Amino acid sequence: MNQSVADNSPLTEKELAHFEQRLLKMKEETEKEIQTLEERYEDYSGDADDLQSSQDHHQGDLATREVNKEQVMLSIERNREKLDQIIVALDRIGSGNYGICVETGQPIQKERLEAMPYAIRAVGVKEN
Template sequence: MNPLTERQVEELKQLLLEERRQLQDHFEREDADGAATASETASTGELSAYDNHPGDLGTETFERERDMAIDERLDGQLEETEAALDRIATGRYGICEICGEPIPFERLEALPAARRCVAHASDTLSEARPPEEDVMTAPPSGAGSGRRANAGRFDDADAWKTLEDYGNASDTVRTDRGANDPALD
């Protein structure tokens, strides 16, 4: 049922093997470096964070979190690559897991680990809601009603226009004290 030729499958397998090698190299280099497992104070070279301003370690914290997110993404990519190689071994490669139709060679050439045809590619997005929603409470009834009740009142959005209508400070002072006040001259 798979319209891919043996040559095409072999070409795609080589792409997958190269991708797997690159991803494994990334993780091996990271393990050898040991930066991911080092404590924050060890990775920065600081003996203590107590004498530093909290913002001093902000960049380091950001960098570590970014690296962790990249590693998580690359780990998922490695799993997808391994799964595609398993599909090649079992003869299920190049078949959409939703409709069972063949995935065109061009799509597989662009995304060798693709599991679905273009028509079902958007089905990969999870409909699951974030776990935080399970513990969040609903807003109280009437939330936002105060905003609607105060519609049209001064909200600082037109502050410059409002101030412009009143003039500047020297105009106000001269009006209040009079034009003959020597302190103003």
């Protein structure tokens, strides 16, 4: 890690290293979750033709499968958004802006960063 990173951040080098490690772990876990969800989505998509051509399946089964497929897609999207936020936070560590609210320029509460290390706004600051 660059020694000058803490110059702009309200956090110490030790704190930055802590959050960087947490973010890297979250990034890896989120990427794995996305891969698992994408495989599940492909399973639903691949099985759809078999279900629709079969006379043995009830309309309710098809509807349930579609709802499940939609829920998996929503989970994929949420995880992709989270991954994007994690990457932004890692970039902010690299640029020396980590822990600074993008709206107010004030330090983000450490408690907030512990709860959500990819936060870019202080508690109570609304996104524009």
